[in-house]
Amino acid sequence: MSAHRILGDRFAGWQKLALDSSQCPVRNLLDRIGDRWSLLILCALAAEPRRFSALARDVPDISKRMLTQTLRTLETDGLVHREVEPSIPPKVTYSLTPLGQSFAGPMLGLIDWAEANFAQVQAARLRFAEAARTYSASLSAIASPAAKPLAHAHWKL
Protein backbone atom coordinates (compact mmCIF):
# COMPACT_ATOMS: atom_id res chain seq x y z
CA MET A 1 0.00 0.00 0.00
CA SER A 2 1.51 3.27 -1.08
CA ALA A 3 2.28 6.08 1.28
CA HIS A 4 -0.24 8.46 -0.14
CA ARG A 5 -3.06 6.00 0.44
CA ILE A 6 -2.04 5.51 4.05
CA LEU A 7 -1.92 9.25 4.39
CA GLY A 8 -5.39 9.56 3.00
CA ASP A 9 -6.79 7.06 5.45
CA ARG A 10 -5.13 8.92 8.26
CA PHE A 11 -6.76 12.13 7.21
CA ALA A 12 -10.26 10.90 7.91
CA GLY A 13 -9.48 10.46 11.58
CA TRP A 14 -8.48 14.08 12.00
CA GLN A 15 -11.55 15.82 10.82
CA LYS A 16 -13.11 15.96 14.24
CA LEU A 17 -9.92 17.08 15.96
CA ALA A 18 -8.56 19.37 13.34
CA LEU A 19 -11.14 21.91 14.31
CA ASP A 20 -9.24 22.44 17.53
CA SER A 21 -5.80 23.56 16.50
CA SER A 22 -4.31 23.05 19.96
CA GLN A 23 -5.35 19.40 20.01
CA CYS A 24 -4.12 18.44 16.57
CA PRO A 25 -0.52 17.18 16.64
CA VAL A 26 0.08 18.10 13.04
CA ARG A 27 -1.17 21.64 13.41
CA ASN A 28 0.91 22.00 16.53
CA LEU A 29 4.00 20.75 14.81
CA LEU A 30 3.51 23.08 11.91
CA ASP A 31 3.12 26.03 14.21
CA ARG A 32 6.66 25.34 15.35
CA ILE A 33 8.62 24.22 12.32
CA GLY A 34 6.51 26.16 9.87
CA ASP A 35 8.35 29.37 10.56
CA ARG A 36 11.43 30.55 8.76
CA TRP A 37 14.06 29.55 11.29
CA SER A 38 13.17 26.54 13.43
CA LEU A 39 14.25 23.87 10.97
CA LEU A 40 17.46 25.67 10.16
CA ILE A 41 18.37 25.98 13.83
CA LEU A 42 17.50 22.35 14.47
CA CYS A 43 19.81 21.35 11.63
CA ALA A 44 22.60 23.53 12.94
CA LEU A 45 22.28 22.02 16.40
CA ALA A 46 22.17 18.54 14.92
CA ALA A 47 25.70 19.15 13.69
CA GLU A 48 26.89 20.03 17.16
CA PRO A 49 25.89 21.98 20.26
CA ARG A 50 26.57 25.64 19.83
CA ARG A 51 26.68 28.85 21.75
CA PHE A 52 24.33 31.68 21.01
CA SER A 53 26.81 33.74 19.05
CA ALA A 54 27.99 30.71 17.09
CA LEU A 55 24.42 30.06 16.01
CA ALA A 56 24.01 33.70 15.05
CA ARG A 57 27.03 33.35 12.77
CA ASP A 58 26.15 29.99 11.25
CA VAL A 59 22.49 30.59 10.56
CA PRO A 60 22.60 33.15 7.80
CA ASP A 61 20.71 36.39 8.15
CA ILE A 62 18.91 35.63 11.36
CA SER A 63 18.51 38.51 13.78
CA LYS A 64 19.25 38.17 17.48
CA ARG A 65 15.61 38.74 18.18
CA MET A 66 14.40 35.83 16.09
CA LEU A 67 17.22 33.60 17.24
CA THR A 68 16.28 34.16 20.86
CA GLN A 69 12.61 33.78 20.19
CA THR A 70 12.98 30.60 18.15
CA LEU A 71 15.34 28.98 20.62
CA ARG A 72 12.97 29.78 23.46
CA THR A 73 10.09 28.16 21.62
CA LEU A 74 12.13 25.05 20.83
CA GLU A 75 13.22 24.88 24.45
CA THR A 76 9.64 25.21 25.60
CA ASP A 77 8.67 22.27 23.43
CA GLY A 78 11.48 20.16 24.78
CA LEU A 79 13.44 19.88 21.56
CA VAL A 80 16.39 22.01 22.63
CA HIS A 81 18.34 22.16 25.87
CA ARG A 82 19.71 25.43 27.20
CA GLU A 83 22.82 25.23 29.34
CA VAL A 84 23.96 28.35 31.16
CA GLU A 85 27.45 28.76 32.52
CA PRO A 86 27.17 31.60 35.04
CA SER A 87 30.46 33.24 34.27
CA ILE A 88 31.12 36.79 33.23
CA PRO A 89 30.56 37.16 30.41
CA PRO A 90 27.96 34.40 30.41
CA LYS A 91 28.22 31.41 28.12
CA VAL A 92 25.01 29.80 26.98
CA THR A 93 25.17 26.54 25.05
CA TYR A 94 22.27 25.06 23.13
CA SER A 95 21.97 21.40 22.21
CA LEU A 96 19.38 18.94 21.00
CA THR A 97 17.50 16.95 23.61
CA PRO A 98 16.83 13.26 22.90
CA LEU A 99 13.42 14.34 21.71
CA GLY A 100 15.03 16.84 19.38
CA GLN A 101 17.37 14.17 18.03
CA SER A 102 14.47 11.84 17.41
CA PHE A 103 12.99 14.48 15.17
CA ALA A 104 16.03 14.39 12.94
CA GLY A 105 14.77 11.27 11.16
CA PRO A 106 11.53 12.70 9.78
CA MET A 107 13.26 15.99 9.16
CA LEU A 108 15.94 14.30 7.10
CA GLY A 109 13.24 12.59 5.04
CA LEU A 110 11.72 15.95 4.29
CA ILE A 111 15.04 17.49 3.37
CA ASP A 112 15.99 14.61 1.11
CA TRP A 113 12.73 14.99 -0.74
CA ALA A 114 13.25 18.72 -1.08
CA GLU A 115 16.72 18.33 -2.53
CA ALA A 116 15.76 15.46 -4.79
CA ASN A 117 12.67 17.13 -6.27
CA PHE A 118 13.55 20.78 -6.22
CA ALA A 119 14.42 20.71 -9.89
CA GLN A 120 10.99 19.31 -10.74
CA VAL A 121 9.28 21.98 -8.70
CA GLN A 122 11.24 24.69 -10.46
CA ALA A 123 10.38 23.16 -13.81
CA ALA A 124 6.70 23.11 -12.88
CA ARG A 125 6.86 26.77 -11.94
CA LEU A 126 8.40 27.65 -15.26
CA ARG A 127 5.75 25.70 -17.15
CA PHE A 128 3.05 27.45 -15.19
CA ALA A 129 4.52 30.88 -15.76
CA GLU A 130 4.86 30.16 -19.46
CA ALA A 131 1.28 28.99 -19.69
CA ALA A 132 0.07 32.15 -17.99
CA ARG A 133 2.12 34.30 -20.35
CA THR A 134 0.77 32.54 -23.43
CA TYR A 135 -2.77 32.82 -22.14
CA SER A 136 -2.64 36.54 -21.42
CA ALA A 137 -1.03 37.12 -24.80
CA SER A 138 -3.89 35.35 -26.51
CA LEU A 139 -6.29 37.45 -24.50
CA SER A 140 -4.87 40.79 -25.56
CA ALA A 141 -4.62 39.56 -29.15
CA ILE A 142 -8.38 39.25 -29.45
CA ALA A 143 -9.32 42.02 -27.06
CA SER A 144 -9.77 44.69 -29.75
CA PRO A 145 -11.81 42.88 -32.43
CA ALA A 146 -14.55 41.56 -30.18
CA ALA A 147 -15.54 42.10 -26.59
CA LYS A 148 -18.10 39.41 -25.97
CA PRO A 149 -16.17 36.28 -27.07
CA LEU A 150 -14.11 36.56 -23.92
CA ALA A 151 -16.96 35.46 -21.74
CA HIS A 152 -16.25 32.15 -20.05
CA ALA A 153 -12.80 32.20 -21.59
CA HIS A 154 -11.05 31.04 -18.45
CA TRP A 155 -13.40 28.12 -18.04
CA LYS A 156 -11.95 26.64 -21.16
CA LEU A 157 -8.33 27.24 -20.31
Place this chain on the structure above:
Amino acid sequence: MSAHRILGDRFAGWQKLALDSSQCPVRNLLDRIGDRWSLLILCALAAEPRRFSALARDVPDISKRMLTQTLRTLETDGLVHREVEPSIPPKVTYSLTPLGQSFAGPMLGLIDWAEANFAQVQAARLRFAEAARTYSASLSAIASPAAKPLAHAHWKL
Protein backbone atom coordinates in the same frame (compact mmCIF):
# COMPACT_ATOMS: atom_id res chain seq x y z
CA MET B 1 25.41 6.67 11.94
CA SER B 2 22.39 8.34 13.49
CA ALA B 3 20.06 10.58 11.59
CA HIS B 4 20.91 13.70 13.49
CA ARG B 5 24.58 13.36 12.66
CA ILE B 6 23.83 12.96 8.97
CA LEU B 7 21.63 16.00 9.23
CA GLY B 8 24.41 17.97 10.81
CA ASP B 9 26.83 17.08 8.05
CA ARG B 10 24.28 18.13 5.49
CA PHE B 11 23.89 21.49 7.13
CA ALA B 12 27.44 22.56 6.41
CA GLY B 13 26.86 22.36 2.68
CA TRP B 14 23.99 24.82 2.80
CA GLN B 15 25.63 27.75 4.39
CA LYS B 16 26.68 29.29 1.12
CA LEU B 17 23.34 28.70 -0.55
CA ALA B 18 21.05 29.41 2.35
CA LEU B 19 21.79 33.09 1.92
CA ASP B 20 19.74 32.99 -1.24
CA SER B 21 16.34 31.83 -0.23
CA SER B 22 15.19 31.14 -3.77
CA GLN B 23 18.07 28.72 -4.36
CA CYS B 24 17.73 26.74 -1.15
CA PRO B 25 15.44 23.71 -1.57
CA VAL B 26 14.61 23.58 2.10
CA ARG B 27 13.68 27.22 2.34
CA ASN B 28 11.57 26.84 -0.75
CA LEU B 29 9.81 23.82 0.63
CA LEU B 30 9.07 25.59 3.89
CA ASP B 31 7.61 28.55 2.07
CA ARG B 32 4.99 26.15 0.74
CA ILE B 33 4.19 23.72 3.51
CA GLY B 34 4.90 26.24 6.21
CA ASP B 35 1.50 27.83 5.89
CA ARG B 36 -1.61 26.72 7.68
CA TRP B 37 -3.32 24.85 4.90
CA SER B 38 -0.99 23.24 2.36
CA LEU B 39 -0.29 20.06 4.31
CA LEU B 40 -3.93 19.61 5.22
CA ILE B 41 -5.00 19.95 1.60
CA LEU B 42 -2.29 17.59 0.44
CA CYS B 43 -3.54 15.03 2.97
CA ALA B 44 -7.12 15.46 1.88
CA LEU B 45 -6.16 14.97 -1.76
CA ALA B 46 -4.06 11.94 -0.84
CA ALA B 47 -7.27 10.28 0.29
CA GLU B 48 -8.89 10.90 -3.08
CA PRO B 49 -9.28 13.54 -5.77
CA ARG B 50 -11.90 16.07 -4.80
CA ARG B 51 -13.86 18.91 -6.20
CA PHE B 52 -13.46 22.42 -4.93
CA SER B 53 -16.55 22.44 -2.78
CA ALA B 54 -15.78 18.98 -1.38
CA LEU B 55 -12.41 20.27 -0.24
CA ALA B 56 -14.05 23.29 1.31
CA ARG B 57 -16.27 20.97 3.34
CA ASP B 58 -13.59 18.49 4.37
CA VAL B 59 -10.87 20.91 5.34
CA PRO B 60 -12.27 22.50 8.46
CA ASP B 61 -12.55 26.26 8.70
CA ILE B 62 -10.79 27.14 5.49
CA SER B 63 -12.20 30.06 3.55
CA LYS B 64 -12.74 29.94 -0.19
CA ARG B 65 -10.12 32.58 -0.57
CA MET B 66 -7.39 30.57 1.14
CA LEU B 67 -8.48 27.35 -0.50
CA THR B 68 -8.16 28.89 -3.94
CA GLN B 69 -4.87 30.53 -3.14
CA THR B 70 -3.33 27.41 -1.62
CA LEU B 71 -4.47 25.18 -4.45
CA ARG B 72 -3.07 27.60 -6.99
CA THR B 73 0.30 27.57 -5.29
CA LEU B 74 0.37 23.79 -5.09
CA GLU B 75 -0.59 23.62 -8.73
CA THR B 76 2.16 26.06 -9.66
CA ASP B 77 4.70 23.87 -7.92
CA GLY B 78 3.48 20.79 -9.74
CA LEU B 79 2.14 18.96 -6.69
CA VAL B 80 -1.53 19.23 -7.59
CA HIS B 81 -3.35 18.78 -10.86
CA ARG B 82 -6.37 20.90 -11.74
CA GLU B 83 -8.93 19.37 -14.07
CA VAL B 84 -11.70 21.56 -15.44
CA GLU B 85 -14.86 20.14 -16.93
CA PRO B 86 -16.33 23.03 -18.92
CA SER B 87 -19.96 22.40 -18.12
CA ILE B 88 -22.47 24.73 -16.57
CA PRO B 89 -22.11 24.85 -13.68
CA PRO B 90 -18.39 24.10 -13.97
CA LYS B 91 -16.80 21.15 -12.22
CA VAL B 92 -13.19 21.46 -11.15
CA THR B 93 -11.44 18.42 -9.75
CA TYR B 94 -8.15 18.53 -7.93
CA SER B 95 -5.80 15.57 -7.56
CA LEU B 96 -2.23 14.81 -6.62
CA THR B 97 0.32 14.65 -9.40
CA PRO B 98 2.96 11.90 -9.26
CA LEU B 99 5.25 14.48 -7.73
CA GLY B 100 2.62 15.25 -5.11
CA GLN B 101 2.21 11.57 -4.33
CA SER B 102 5.94 11.17 -3.94
CA PHE B 103 5.81 13.79 -1.25
CA ALA B 104 3.45 11.65 0.78
CA GLY B 105 6.30 9.52 2.09
CA PRO B 106 8.27 12.26 3.86
CA MET B 107 5.03 13.88 4.92
CA LEU B 108 3.86 10.67 6.53
CA GLY B 109 7.14 10.43 8.42
CA LEU B 110 6.58 13.89 9.79
CA ILE B 111 3.02 13.14 10.79
CA ASP B 112 3.95 9.89 12.47
CA TRP B 113 6.53 11.70 14.53
CA ALA B 114 4.06 14.42 15.45
CA GLU B 115 1.46 11.94 16.64
CA ALA B 116 3.97 9.76 18.48
CA ASN B 117 5.69 12.60 20.30
CA PHE B 118 2.92 15.10 20.84
CA ALA B 119 2.44 13.98 24.41
CA GLN B 120 6.11 14.59 25.17
CA VAL B 121 5.95 18.05 23.68
CA GLN B 122 2.91 18.88 25.75
CA ALA B 123 4.65 17.59 28.86
CA ALA B 124 7.68 19.74 28.10
CA ARG B 125 5.47 22.78 27.77
CA LEU B 126 3.88 22.11 31.12
CA ARG B 127 7.27 21.71 32.76
CA PHE B 128 8.43 24.95 31.22
CA ALA B 129 5.33 26.83 32.27
CA GLU B 130 5.63 25.49 35.80
CA ALA B 131 9.30 26.48 35.98
CA ALA B 132 8.44 29.99 34.84
CA ARG B 133 5.71 30.24 37.44
CA THR B 134 7.98 29.10 40.26
CA TYR B 135 10.67 31.48 39.14
CA SER B 136 8.50 34.56 39.01
CA ALA B 137 7.04 33.64 42.40
CA SER B 138 10.52 33.52 43.91
CA LEU B 139 11.23 36.86 42.31
CA SER B 140 8.30 38.66 43.87
CA ALA B 141 9.04 37.01 47.20
CA ILE B 142 12.36 38.81 47.50
CA ALA B 143 11.46 41.92 45.58
CA SER B 144 10.57 43.98 48.67
CA PRO B 145 13.45 43.23 51.06
CA ALA B 146 16.29 44.03 48.72
CA ALA B 147 16.59 45.54 45.29
CA LYS B 148 20.17 44.75 44.30
CA PRO B 149 20.24 40.96 44.89
CA LEU B 150 18.16 40.56 41.77
CA ALA B 151 21.09 41.38 39.56
CA HIS B 152 22.11 38.43 37.37
CA ALA B 153 19.29 36.45 38.90
CA HIS B 154 18.15 34.95 35.62
CA TRP B 155 21.65 33.75 34.85
CA LYS B 156 21.34 31.28 37.62
CA LEU B 157 17.99 29.95 36.61
Place this chain on the structure above:
DNA sequence: CTGGATCCACTCTGATACTG
Protein backbone atom coordinates in the same frame (compact mmCIF):
# COMPACT_ATOMS: atom_id res chain seq x y z
C1' DC C 1 28.31 37.86 25.65
C1' DT C 2 23.42 37.04 25.87
C1' DG C 3 19.68 38.63 25.60
C1' DG C 4 15.11 42.06 26.62
C1' DA C 5 12.14 46.06 24.94
C1' DT C 6 10.32 48.91 21.57
C1' DC C 7 8.92 50.56 17.12
C1' DC C 8 7.84 49.71 12.32
C1' DA C 9 6.97 47.39 7.85
C1' DC C 10 5.18 43.65 5.71
C1' DT C 11 2.63 39.42 5.07
C1' DC C 12 -0.90 36.31 6.01
C1' DT C 13 -5.60 35.45 6.79
C1' DG C 14 -10.56 35.94 7.10
C1' DA C 15 -15.12 38.28 6.08
C1' DT C 16 -17.85 40.14 2.79
C1' DA C 17 -19.63 41.09 -1.63
C1' DC C 18 -19.58 40.33 -6.59
C1' DT C 19 -18.93 37.64 -11.33
C1' DG C 20 -19.10 34.11 -15.21
Place this chain on the structure above:
DNA sequence: CAGTATCAGAGTGGATCCAG
Protein backbone atom coordinates in the same frame (compact mmCIF):
# COMPACT_ATOMS: atom_id res chain seq x y z
C1' DC D 1 -20.25 25.86 -8.83
C1' DA D 2 -15.95 28.02 -8.67
C1' DG D 3 -13.92 31.44 -8.15
C1' DT D 4 -12.26 37.09 -7.90
C1' DA D 5 -11.94 41.79 -5.55
C1' DT D 6 -11.42 44.56 -1.77
C1' DC D 7 -10.84 45.75 2.90
C1' DA D 8 -9.44 45.27 7.64
C1' DG D 9 -7.24 42.89 11.51
C1' DA D 10 -3.74 39.90 13.48
C1' DG D 11 0.60 38.01 13.43
C1' DT D 12 5.60 37.86 12.05
C1' DG D 13 10.08 39.42 11.35
C1' DG D 14 13.68 43.12 11.31
C1' DA D 15 16.33 47.30 13.20
C1' DT D 16 17.72 49.66 16.89
C1' DC D 17 18.69 50.72 21.47
C1' DC D 18 19.26 49.21 26.23
C1' DA D 19 20.54 46.00 30.35
C1' DG D 20 22.74 42.27 33.34
